[in-house]
């Protein structure tokens with residue numbers, strides 16, 4: 438089969454998602470399990486959102502609105518832009534793929550941090566392009582290091598802000614510097630899947646503002662955000678991107694006509710203004726984070742302070758074993774060897790019961 442496949446995909450290691458709860462329960466014959474592996478929201482979507490999704494079910498005989506008219510308009514109004522500045526994706530993941538499909542040629546380069554969100558590397562490899570890596574410094578993006586690697590072949594620079602798997606963020610000042618140094622023919626891609634968790638941190642930037650600010654003039658900026666995290670819609674697969682019209686136009690050319698299903702569109706529209714749900718989530722994450730930090734401190738376990746809904750935890754030794762033992766206790770976390778962080782696990786902040794169960798299991802296995 439390898440002879441039939443595109444050469445560019447042969448070296449790709451496919452993305453391994455966090456294990457689903459049902460699979461773990463089946464495999465290990467557990468009565469219950471908790472999943473803290475994929476940075477999902479521990480809260481289910483609100484009743485209002487479920488009602489909207491149910492209404493959409495009655496029209497499943499029809500194709501969805503391929504233009505996502507209402508959702509785009511709602512987002513455009515929120516950002517005081519035109520719907521022509523917005524694209525909706527089957528998860529924000531899809532917009533990463535569309536960007537590379539539309540813009541990246543095989544003789545061009547992409548700059549990404551290492552480690553960071555894995556899809557940037559995989560999607561760039563599919564296009565056959567060269568990927569240049571900039572190691573994190575102290576678990577943070579090294580923006581001067583990224584700037585130093587820019588060449589006349591650099592087509593896309595990916596910035597996960599906040600970052601996954603570290604939970605750290607790039608400051609306003611660092612983003613200003615990066616934007617000032619970005620060449621005219623380079624796309625700055627700000628992946629903000631966890632934006633809402635970090636937005637009140639004082640020096641965290643609101644990059645959408647750069648689209649209309651003088652400092653962003655003449656630059657190619659794409660900002661993507663997700664309905665999977667704070668809005669509790671990971672299973673619906675919906676995210677959005679904003680950029681100047683000419684960029685969105687190119688993305689639309691390579692997008693499937695009906696990329697976002699109708700249930701996802703209605704659910705996202707209902708979720709967008711659901712302030713109570715957002716506040717409940719932020720409260721839960723804050724309380725859970727405080728609890729986990731305290732417990733980890735008392736166990737003498739190190740971690741990277743996070744502005745997101747997950748924590749990267751340093752087990753101080755090969756964490757594969759810890760991961761397996763936690764699994765046996767019905768706690769699914771993320772084992773970090775795919776990111777070359779062999780001593781670490783990544784834990785999503787769950788409900789307080791889930792957080793307690795994780796700590797109980799951790800205490801037992803240590």
Ligand SMILES: Cc1ncc(COP(=O)(O)O)c(C=O)c1O
Nearest residue numbers: 528529530554601630663665676
């Ligand atoms: C940094 C980052 N970007 C993008 C995504 C993808 O999110 P979505 O569910 O919107 O495709 C994730 C998901 O975990 C992520 O961590």
